[in-house]
Amino acid sequence: MLLDYVILGVLAVRRLSGYDISRWMDGSGRYIGYGVKSPQIYRKLTALVDRGWVAFEVDPREGRPDAKLYSLTEAGRQALLEWARSPYEPSPRPMDPDFKLRFLFAGQLGPEIALAVVDTELAYRIKHDGTSADFPITDVYEGQIPELDPDWAREVHIMAHENGYAYAHSYIAWLQLTKARLERLLGR
């Protein structure tokens, strides 16, 4: 479960309330392309408390409802480290949040881990770039509805994929630059 380690990851930096985590998701976490809504965060937090990975203490607030400040337990710290060191399997879809989450919350534990994740992702992306078992639906046009002009449909499909390809390439460029930066930092 990704959300487990997202929560462990943010709590590794500092103690937060459920509401804080929710705000982070809607704020800077927005660019990660991942975000669950507050109910799921509260649910997951109580589940993590039950599992003994996080603990909380009540933080009294003047006038407003008391907040619970969650923090990692020793077991939670272990679980986070174990996940960060476990092999990373890239997702077939390049825009999936898998890599960004892994890079952020495993990578923050040290440059070696960050480099390993970037390396794995880069190798996967280069290997699978363009080599998709393509199934181009616009190649055969059967005139299902009169509103759809086949030439225009093909045009739009090309434009949409242009966008996707552009992203895929700039993404690979970022991975390569980041890899180089991390290697220099580690003296390799």
Added chain:
Amino acid sequence: MLLDYVILGVLAVRRLSGYDISRWMDGSGRYIGYGVKSPQIYRKLTALVDRGWVAFEVDPREGRPDAKLYSLTEAGRQALLEWARSPYEPSPRPMDPDFKLRFLFAGQLGPEIALAVVDTELAYRIKHDGTSADFPITDVYEGQIPELDPDWAREVHIMAHENGYAYAHSYIAWLQLTKARLERLLGR
């Protein structure tokens, strides 16, 4: 529900089996950043048949299990058009598949629709670019776990967001270029 209109959208181009749609998702559809697995596609297809938006006929295959070829009904055609012409509300997260799906499956019905979607998305992205209610968790470091070096953590968070910002900007550039192209095409 997005998947409803994704399926109506692909079926508008031509008749497909559930398996075909699934292959498209894993193939070129992969770059859209959206993809549900086959069980959900079959479930949705039967639901759409129940709602009367799509119909199927059995296509006997030599040796292999027979396929069901799905196509739009008149009601389905209407539903797709209604959706394509309804106002488009961008998602707060720029990497969400909402825009790409809308651009592809509403936009394929005509340049005016495509332009309207691009226009709305561009305005939203320019307005909300950077103006996030930021909640930077790395600003306060509380030393939850000894493995985490606060300076390094901050570095990794910056790198991860660099990636996100870079995407956001190249995305806006693509939107602007596409807008210009569509306007020229429509003689505006």
Added chain:
DNA sequence: GCCCCATAAGTTCCTACGTACATAAGGGCG
């Protein structure tokens, strides 16, 4: 000659997640 894998087309089962609502206190606004 056997086994495993890929293609093809689904079904069963479980759960993660979202929508809408509840509570409660304080502050801004019209």
Added chain:
DNA sequence: CGCCCTTATGTACGTAGGAACTTATGGGGC
């Protein structure tokens, strides 16, 4: 004065969707 927004934490309910299995056939490797 009443109304909505923010902070903060949830609950209840419904559903979208994923993992694993099923069935059937043809092809490739050993």
